[in-house]
Amino acid sequence: MSIETVSGRAPQAAPSSAKWIVATLAALTLWGLVYSQLPAFSEWLARSLPVQPDSQLGAAIAFFAYDTPKVLMLLALVVFAMGLVRSFFSPEKTRALLAGKREGIGNVLAGGLGILTPFCSCSAVPLFIGFVSAGVPLGVTFSFLIAAPMVNEVALGLLFALVGWKVALVYLGFGLGVAIVSGWVIGRLHLEHWLQDWVRNLRTTAADLQPQRLSTVERIKAGIEAVHEIVGKVWPWIIAGIAVGAFIHGFVPAGLLTSAMGRGAWWSVPAAVLLGIPMYSNAAGVIPVVEALIGKGAALGTVLAFMMSVIALSLPEMIILRKVLTIRLIAVFIGVVGSGILAVGILFNALFH
Amino acid sequence: MKDVKVLGPGCKRCLTTAAMVQSEADKLGVPVKIEKVTDYAAIAGYGIAATPGIVIDGKVVHAGGLPKPEDLAQWLAA
Numbered sequence: 001m002s003i004e005t006v007s008g009r010a011p012q013a014a015p016s017s018a019k020w021i022v023a024t025l026a027a028l029t030l031w032g033l034v035y036s037q038l039p040a041f042s043e044w045l046a047r048s049l050p051v052q053p054d055s056q057l058g059a060a061i062a063f064f065a066y067d068t069p070k071v072l073m074l075l076a077l078v079v080f081a082m083g084l085v086r087s088f089f090s091p092e093k094t095r096a097l098l099a100g101k102r103e104g105i106g107n108v109l110a111g112g113l114g115i116l117t118p119f120c121s122c123s124a125v126p127l128f129i130g131f132v133s134a135g136v137p138l139g140v141t142f143s144f145l146i147a148a149p150m151v152n153e154v155a156l157g158l159l160f161a162l163v164g165w166k167v168a169l170v171y172l173g174f175g176l177g178v179a180i181v182s183g184w185v186i187g188r189l190h191l192e193h194w195l196q197d198w199v200r201n202l203r204t205t206a207a208d209l210q211p212q213r214l215s216t217v218e219r220i221k222a223g224i225e226a227v228h229e230i231v232g233k234v235w236p237w238i239i240a241g242i243a244v245g246a247f248i249h250g251f252v253p254a255g256l257l258t259s260a261m262g263r264g265a266w267w268s269v270p271a272a273v274l275l276g277i278p279m280y281s282n283a284a285g286v287i288p289v290v291e292a293l294i295g296k297g298a299a300l301g302t303v304l305a306f307m308m309s310v311i312a313l314s315l316p317e318m319i320i321l322r323k324v325l326t327i328r329l330i331a332v333f334i335g336v337v338g339s340g341i342l343a344v345g346i347l348f349n350a351l352f353h
Numbered sequence: 354m355k356d357v358k359v360l361g362p363g364c365k366r367c368l369t370t371a372a373m374v375q376s377e378a379d380k381l382g383v384p385v386k387i388e389k390v391t392d393y394a395a396i397a398g399y400g401i402a403a404t405p406g407i408v409i410d411g412k413v414v415h416a417g418g419l420p421k422p423e424d425l426a427q428w429l430a431a
Contacts, residue, residue, distance in 0.1 A: 092416060126401065129394075
């Protein structure tokens with residue numbers, strides 16, 4: 001994340017904006033210093049407790065004491081960077097970009113913009129209607145709506161923090177792939193007549209809004225606001241997730257999960273996807289558990305498929321979408337996205353040994 | 354009397370936005386009538402893609418996220 005590019009675009013660099021940039025750089029440096037001292041801190045904490053360090057309880061405590069600050073710090077950094085980048089995007093701009101786009105290229109664009117466009121979850125229905133009624137093709141709209149929750153900053157930040165940047169990148173690529181292909185398939189099926197009638201008949205013209213010009217300071221503030229809001233909301237989930245992960249790490253014998261979730265069991269990926277559909281948790285609660293499962297021999301593709309299924313296909317979302325989609329269209333949506341996730345899991349298990 | 358409509362399905366941000374409009378109007382001494390529009394079709398009819406949206410005297414001035422207080426003051430004073 002480079003601060004320089006952002007400041008270069010500022011209309012004018014007022015003295016207060018220089019102060020903000022210096023303060024941000026100072027905060028980032030401090031972040032780096034604290035982060036580099038975390039392993040030493042967790043070792044010191046684990047040793048100062050009256051527990052045998054090599055006992056099961058000791059292993060669980062060390063895992064918890066190291067992971068909690070590490071995850072929260074990395075998450076804050078990723079969320080801040082995303083908040084800053086997203087201040088350059090808005091649903092209105094995205095809609096203007098996507099309106100009238102052909103399928104194919106439109107799906108690719110929509111997947112990418114789904115990651116970058118900020119919108120709160122209660123905006124999902126207005127956004128859907130706003131897109132479709134302004135001439136964004138149905139399949140392209142779906143690509144956007146699938147990418148947005150699946151490849152979110154919390155999922156990416158946590159995977160990066162806990163499982164490593166390679167897996168985070170693979171998740172990003174496969175998540176985008178599922179969103180693009182699923183949206184394209186839904187578009188090819190020409191299911192516009194399965195929208196609710198009132199949505200299909202609605203034609204609107206985009207509101208003529210003054211484009212907001214944000215200063216560098218306002219973008220930094222947007223990043224801080226994102227950290228405050230998102231990390232403030234998900235931290236109990238993360239701590240709960242890490243506690244479960246710590247338990248698995250310390251007490252579940254290695255190899256126990258290999259038979260059920262390992263690469264050998266062909267049925268494990270479909271089972272993981274099916275299990276994930278009715279489950280609803282945000283990425284924050286799932287990923288620390290995912291990390292511990294991988295450590296105990298679960299296959300990565302199976303675990304990623306489970307995670308995507310939990311995050312991208314959720315019951316509350318279906319209930320909200322029911323207002324604009326018919327049951328049949330929702331069923332197609334679940335079927336297409338579920339198959340995509342299934343393919344990703346099987347492919348991943350086959351490719352990475 | 355300014356006619357202000359807050360567009361949004363009734364989530365927390367929409368309620369906060371309505372409260373912000375009221376408090377800013379009180380501060381400026383501008384009389385306002387605030388109406389919450391929660392019907393999805395009606396919201397879409399204003400041509401916005403993100404909520405909360407703000408409509409003042411029939412004109413859409415804001416869509417998506419909480420408005421800035423200084424912007425609110427400007428819209429209400431206009």
